[in-house]
Amino acid sequence: MAIELVSLPLPPSADASKFADFGKEVRGVNPGALSEDEFKQIEELLYKHSALLFRDCELTPEQQYALTKAFDPTSENYGHGNNKTEGTKKSILHPDLKTIPRVPQVQLIGNGTVHDHEGLAEAKLKHPSHTTFHKTRVSPADEAAGATRFYRWHIDAALYDLNPPRVTTLYGLVVPQGTPQVCRYDDGTGDVLPVPLGTTAFVSGKTMFDILPPELKSLAVRTRVRYAPHPYVWMSAAHAMPTGLGIESEGLELSYDELPPWKEEAVKTLPVLWKNPVTGALHFQVHPCGAAELIVAPLPAGAKREGALYPDGAHIKDLKTVRELLYKMQRPAIAPALVYPHDWREKDLVVFHNRGVLHSVVGAFAPDQVRAFHQCNLAASDEPAGPSAEDVERWA
Structure with a gap:
């Protein structure tokens, strides 16, 4: 079966003319078992379109690591270093990541408590929220009514010692469903963006x-x-x-x-x-x-x-x-019309060009809402050109 490309499901808020080349859903291949020729096609498609979506994937941590590494074969360490996040619990990233013991390049992220997961007897996960990081926050009443914010626009990178990864792979294992939210910019512009619960938002660095x-x-x-x-x-x-x-x-x-x-x-x-x-x-x-x-x-x-x-x-x-x-x-590039907020389904795999996009966690979950994703990126063998x-x- 030949590789087939389908446009991403853009929300009504998006300016479709700005997404003509950004993002594609890929069908017809198994991302966990790509042939050499298939991988070369996928690699070129990623750099051309910045983000690729694969639906209904069965992907082990070993397969996810192998796929991520194929984009940079001499890379080895997780983007922030294996088994450490800046080497200190003072890092703001420390609470967000749990390492898969047998594949330390793959991190478990999400929300709630996960039991007996890939060698982890128990993992208490916390979805990062703007309420603990922004100077101001959406009021509890507004949050209860569905208002939220972008958490932090970023590139996956240690930004010290290690080189920014070329790609990040993000795989949804447990995806709670819930009422959509409204992401408020709260910067005086009046900008708002309707978003699915717990979306990952992407913007194109090229468009920026x-x-x-x-x-x-x-x-x-x-x-x-x-x-x-x-x-x-x-x-x-x-x-x-x-x-x-x-x-x-x-x-x-x-x-x-x-x-x-x-x-x-x-x-x-x-x-x-x-x-x-x-x-x-x-x-x-x-x-x-x-x-x-x-x-x-x-x-x-x-x-x-x-x-x-x-x-x-x-x-x-x-x-x-x-x-x-x-x-x-x-x-200007995070205006609502230029943001792609992905509506996650279980077994979605998103592969994105970490040197070509910025992304942000969005929204908040209740403590008892379990969400489990595997994330992998590898400190690159070179600096960006x-x-x-x-x-x-x-x-x-």
Whole structure:
């Protein structure tokens, strides 16, 4: 049976014209047992479409790990390191992940208590919610009526020492059904997005760059981001913005000397734009919560200076300025019409290009609602490629 592609089930809120190339459902293959030729087709499709959905999969942790590893055969460790999350319980990721003992690259995530699961006698899972991370929260009364928020827009990446994974695989084992919710942006725009309960929301990094005005395209193509050491520990006392797109500047981040031991050479400085290895497109790929500094290259010789931002280059260390610039560039792409909120079914497998999309957990579950997913991503064998000299000439 030949591989068949079907459009993703877009919600009425989505602008279909912006999803012409984003996301496909794949039929006709078993993702847990791909032939070499089938995998090559799937690999190319992933980089072209950013997210692939496989329905009704039977997938063991070993098969999920093997599939994920096939995209980067020399990778070995889970994206944040095997059997650890930043090596400390201070990390904000620590409560969200439980490692499958025999396949430490695969994590059990979800909500509620799971018994006798893949070598885990008991796993108490907690679906991360904006109520514990944002500066403000939806009121309990509004939450009871179905209002919620994005938790945190991000890329799956340690952002320290380890390279950002190329792909993430997410497999739904137990998916509770319930009343849909309304995701509120609560940023003064009035934006809201109807979402299925417990959706994973995706946006395209390519679209994030494509819709920018020329002066912000110029800034993006010339800029690199320096992330904080141990960023998930660094931000552990801070609060997120109501859109989940970055941190409020309240001075609550830990000072660098309060962090676990760190080395300068392990600190990550990455391009704002990551180049797609198949299409050559540029994807705006910044984890706004972990960003600490921006390093802007000057305009290339002969470039138009009128209206340009930082034409002579800059090293921006003021955290508030860093966050405001990133928010200005990233916020347009999480508008309701540009978000794909996946409506999970049991045995859904979503494979996404972690270097081409941003995603967010959404919503909240009651303590007794059991949800169980397997997640796998692997710290990559290389850093993401940034814009080429030709890209800089074109966009700067």
